[in-house]
Amino acid sequence: MKQRPVRPAAPQQPPPRRRILAAARELFYRDGIRAVGVDAIAASAGTNKMTLYRHFASKDALVAAYLEELAAEGDALWDEAAAQHPGDAEAQLRVLLKRVSQFADESSGRGCALANAAIELAEKDHPARRIIERHKVHSRERLTALCREAGYLHPERLADELFLLVEGARVSLQSVGRKGPGSRLFALAAELLDTSPRRKP
Amino acid sequence: MKQRPVRPAAPQQPPPRRRILAAARELFYRDGIRAVGVDAIAASAGTNKMTLYRHFASKDALVAAYLEELAAEGDALWDEAAAQHPGDAEAQLRVLLKRVSQFADESSGRGCALANAAIELAEKDHPARRIIERHKVHSRERLTALCREAGYLHPERLADELFLLVEGARVSLQSVGRKGPGSRLFALAAELLDTSPRRKP
DNA sequence: CGCGGATGGTACTGATCGGTAACATGCGAG
DNA sequence: CTCGCATGTTACCGATCAGTACCATCCGCG
Numbered sequence: 001m002k003q004r005p006v007r008p009a010a011p012q013q014p015p016p017r018r019r020i021l022a023a024a025r026e027l028f029y030r031d032g033i034r035a036v037g038v039d040a041i042a043a044s045a046g047t048n049k050m051t052l053y054r055h056f057a058s059k060d061a062l063v064a065a066y067l068e069e070l071a072a073e074g075d076a077l078w079d080e081a082a083a084q085h086p087g088d089a090e091a092q093l094r095v096l097l098k099r100v101s102q103f104a105d106e107s108s109g110r111g112c113a114l115a116n117a118a119i120e121l122a123e124k125d126h127p128a129r130r131i132i133e134r135h136k137v138h139s140r141e142r143l144t145a146l147c148r149e150a151g152y153l154h155p156e157r158l159a160d161e162l163f164l165l166v167e168g169a170r171v172s173l174q175s176v177g178r179k180g181p182g183s184r185l186f187a188l189a190a191e192l193l194d195t196s197p198r199r200k201p
Numbered sequence: 202m203k204q205r206p207v208r209p210a211a212p213q214q215p216p217p218r219r220r221i222l223a224a225a226r227e228l229f230y231r232d233g234i235r236a237v238g239v240d241a242i243a244a245s246a247g248t249n250k251m252t253l254y255r256h257f258a259s260k261d262a263l264v265a266a267y268l269e270e271l272a273a274e275g276d277a278l279w280d281e282a283a284a285q286h287p288g289d290a291e292a293q294l295r296v297l298l299k300r301v302s303q304f305a306d307e308s309s310g311r312g313c314a315l316a317n318a319a320i321e322l323a324e325k326d327h328p329a330r331r332i333i334e335r336h337k338v339h340s341r342e343r344l345t346a347l348c349r350e351a352g353y354l355h356p357e358r359l360a361d362e363l364f365l366l367v368e369g370a371r372v373s374l375q376s377v378g379r380k381g382p383g384s385r386l387f388a389l390a391a392e393l394l395d396t397s398p399r400r401k402p
Numbered sequence: 403c404g405c406g407g408a409t410g411g412t413a414c415t416g417a418t419c420g421g422t423a424a425c426a427t428g429c430g431a432g
Numbered sequence: 433c434t435c436g437c438a439t440g441t442t443a444c445c446g447a448t449c450a451g452t453a454c455c456a457t458c459c460g461c462g
């Protein structure tokens with residue numbers, strides 16, 4: 001019963017694949033991967049299961065695409081920080097930590113989607129685990145590199161400490177809530193940056 | 202598939218309730234709560250679903266009992282530490298941190314069962330969440346009290362930092378593995394205890 | 403116009419899961 | 433012994449889920 005416009009409506013819907021990934025992202029993150037069925041994702045994307053399976057070979061493949069997307073966005077954060085403060089590693093560190101702690105404050109309290117997925121998908125050979133592990137290892141390496149570049153004397157140690165603080169803040173959101181120790185993340189991390197020994201320039 | 206009885210018909214088997222809880226504990230922790238069916242638990246406990254449902258009103262009730270048991274054992278760790286070094290709060294702190302980091306080293310890399318459960322059971326009103334939140338809040342309070350008792354000038358801040366390090370170490374086991382930053386937990390925490398400002402006695 | 407590929411809709415399969423019914427067995431207490 | 437209670441066994445129900453078959457529809461393109 002719709003009148004056909006000369007040109008398909010300006011606010012044309014994004015293609016189904018994108019809608020499905022967006023819906024999967026929201027539902028997987030909010031309710032958990034195992035708790036969300038493909039039917040719910042398709043419906044939430046305004047399409048149906050058949051179309052979903054035309055774009056993703058299986059639910060696991062959709063999960064993998066979901067995690068890859070998140071990992072890529074996480075990597076992009078580092079690049080943004082580098083573009084924002086080129087050559088200033090410490091400023092990059094601080095802006096990254098700020099982003100993470102803001103996220104912890106504003107988010108729904110569900111923590112890191114990658115870490116959550118690793119917990120939900122316990123099978124050691126699950127394809128998702130490769131993606132998660134690769135991203136986390138990569139993040140740790142970038143963090144270490146930034147700490148070294150910023151002139152700290154023990155970059156590995158400082159990076160690991162920051163890494164644990166960030167991971168702890170995100171996971172503790174779900175058990176101690178937003179008013180818990182996660183709310184102190186930025187203050188704690190910043191104080192670490194201030195007091196850690198560094199090379200004289 | 203591969204569910205062998207946890208106990209192969211010993212002379213005096215523990216009562217079924219205990220066997221069921223033990224099996225649930227192992228399977229829930231290793232494979233995840235949502236991934237384990239009640240049938241598998243009953244079989245692994247050397248009994249069957251009916252007996253399970255005669256002792257637990259529902260799977261959720263079994264999950265609750267499982268989490269309560271873990272929380273109680275976690276609390277017992279604090280009491281053990283207190284009994285081991287009565288009146289010496291700092292020694293209690295160190296022995297607790299040692300236990301946690303040893304666990305992180307030896308365990309299967311599945312982290313904190315309570316935190317995992319909070320991630321798997323995302324519904325905000327799930328009965329399990331009350332147990333988890335209560336235990337984590339309680340732990341944070343005990344940690345803060347110990348830091349205060351040990352004479353540190355900023356007990357809340359130190360306690361939160363230790364809390365985040367511990368939680369981060371446990372959750373990162375699953376994404377970065379045992380050789381990841383979690384392996385530095387004790388060194389990082391001990392250095393925090395050494396360098397944090399404290400009241401002169 | 404007609405064609406073809408992408409999409410939507412419906413209905414189905416086979417498996418699994420939480421939970422229950424009905425009945426059989428064993429065992430200890432009186 | 434017999435009674436009663438906890439446990440074991442089997443079968444089942446209804447719901448849900450991943451994945452598929454089949455067909456209708458839409459739309460761009462020649």
